[in-house]
Amino acid sequence: MEPEYKDLLDALATDLAGNYEQLVMLYWGPLKGFVIRRMIPVQDAEDMVQEIFLRAFLDLQRSSGLKIRTLKLRAWLYTIAWNACANRLSRNKQPVMVSIECEEGLIVDLEGLQSEQPELLLEQKERREELESQIATLPPRYRDVVSLYYFEGFSQQEIADMLEVRVGTVKVNVYRGLKMLQKQLAVQANRVR
């Protein structure tokens, strides 16, 4: 269990309807970013986030207090989001990554740049965008795990639970995806020279 959410989980287990707003407030922004990066059009993103919260509420409503208290909140919520995105895009097609350059994330980043070290952050942002565009070209099975591991910050166990695969598979795919990415970046660097 994530210790920082213990209070929230306790509150949800005690009074789901009364405390659900806190969960929505906490995760509305992150989930919107998540669904946008999964190629859900920006204009549909808020509907998508709403759908995620509706599904999450139903799930919690069915669950016992004990289960809610021991929930891995973030992984559970993102699993619902992942499935909802996958269903929305296509039943057969996995969601693909897109660069956040043209999405809302850019606005957020630019807001952040004003207050901190602008050059450094701009450079970091460019690197990240470049990396994301490279990741988007990877085969789906590598692309998903690499993105979830490095950009969404999930552990390998969480990714395994989310994608319903074994941890070993996640490890292998992260490793192979990185190798493939290194090759692509090396080729690109040679071209630039």
Added chain:
Amino acid sequence: MDYKENQGNVIPTPHEHEQGSQDIEKMPVAAEPVKNILAALGLVIPLPVSAEQSQEELAEALQAPERARRVAAVRALRQLRATQSLPLLQVALHHEDEAVRAAAVGVIGTCKEEAPVDFLLERLHDPAWYVRACAAHELGCQIERAPVVPLVEAMHDEDESVRAEAVWALGRLKEYAPEALLDALHDPSRLVREAVRQIMAQRIEQTINDTTLGEHTELEALLAAERAETEPPQEAYKLPGKVFTLPDSLPREQANKRLPETGPLAYLAEVAKSEQQSQWGQRSARKREQKGRQRTHRGERVKVPERKRRGYLLEKVLLAIFILGFGLLWYSLDQRFHQSSIAAQGSLSCVFHPGKNEDGNVMAWSPGKSTDVSGLFAVAGAGGSVVVYDADSCHYITTYKEGNARTILAMKWIVDGLRIAFLNKDGNIQIVQERENVASEQLLTIPAAMQANVVPLVAWSDDGQHLAVNWGNNLLAIWSIQEKLALAQYTAPYGQISALAWSPDSTEIAAATFDNGGNDGLIQIWNVMTRKIVAQDIYPSAKVATMAWSGDGENLLFYNQNNVIYKWNRMTQEASSTNTNYASLPQSNNFTLTLAWAPDNTRFIMSTDSDLQIWNATTNQSVMSIPNGFTRIDQLSWSVDSQHIAAASTDGTVQLWHVSG
């Protein structure tokens, strides 16, 4: 980090170490979308309701532009009495905003004993997945009143959340359906499988709490036996919310001998056992993995003896076979018991919700068992659609959508397909033939008669080759589907034709005529081939609403709106038994009784305003009565094997009853 300190405008960063998620998690919370989400969930404060103007105010608020206000208005309906809130609830249930519909479903769910379950069942077919899920959830709260079959159907919904809610609801009902829950364990969605596990665990816990001392000991013995076999750690006996300990007074050897042979408790225990085993399996696998790692670190490789490994595998295989065999045995015993109870008293097999056809219910059964479409049942639904179900399994099969249809008029299932006669939007009758995975075949278009606004009275001959058509006058045209023309025309001497019935051999048609001008009612039986009247009978002036031939074509039952049932016999050429009331006929004038004669000729069924009554055709004795429930039945149809009866009610639902003699 304490989330409570950060409930202002900026979302906190739950994982600050995660580089990638920092940007987006700093996004400011938009108040409006959050409000919308909470409104969609019904998490708004209900509007205050004043005594006098409450209904008008709430009706107005239901149409407010803000979702939160609309939902608050629905939630306020809880404060009204059921009679006051029902009209507004019905408006809310058909509101264009799915959040309003979902909130209305929630309000119905809180009505406790008075909750109109039919409304919830109807919402199981809502176009919005969330409303369907809420309806399933609320049905789960009506543990004594909610029917099993619609929830089993909802377990095949396209949306995983709806399926999960249906599983949860089904697991809570008093009438338990373990086989359906077991099926759901194979659902492709983990969410649904998880819901099955949860509800089974809850069910087990409940059973343990509710059972008598003897049964309790039985389960403990079973668990003790399991303990003796596998020696798992003590905490492995924890079921959700309950910890088991083996009674000291119960020796292990004795416990081993007290395995139950059958019964629901044992079955549940089996499920619990397999669940626990899977947990123990995972735990021990993890331990083995850890041990293996430690040994690798030390550089020692410990080889597990091959014999021991095989023994362990064999043990698991035997255990799996035992559980599987036990489950199958229990299932087959349960099915046999179920079948025998059905045969003895008649039983509801399925409930379908195809929606409402514009001008009354229309149904058709597929031909007998020798054909490849046997056991299918078609019913006209909403918007010119025809929905096909498997009557044996209650599963949905397909929907045929007639694009230009205003209303479905009649259907006949022949070996080559389903023939559908419908009134199109131009006022013509169109006849098509449908077959699964084959494009719709246009057979014939019958142009509208002069009275373009009339919904015609039509009837298929039993062989599906002819269609009798009446346009609200005294003329009856017989159309040949094969030759695509009107073969013959019957003209009633006066009045207007009110009911039609083809004889079972498709050579004769009975037409009932009703005259507002004071003439008596008249039934004439007309031979389609010779174009001659073969018999006729006069009855007191009242409209005949329904007629039904016996399977051998020797008797014709008809009912007129004087509340009398007549039985006309071909041999005597008389409508006898006019003084015999077959049923407790309704007193209300606006009620129309329906009749259907079983194809095997032994029984007929009629719907009254309170029940369905099945009568022995030979002895004229009532042999079965089935309560109607909430709604009126306006169509009845026997299956070809005379084992099932389909009863379509005015609310658009169809019930299938198993009524073997």
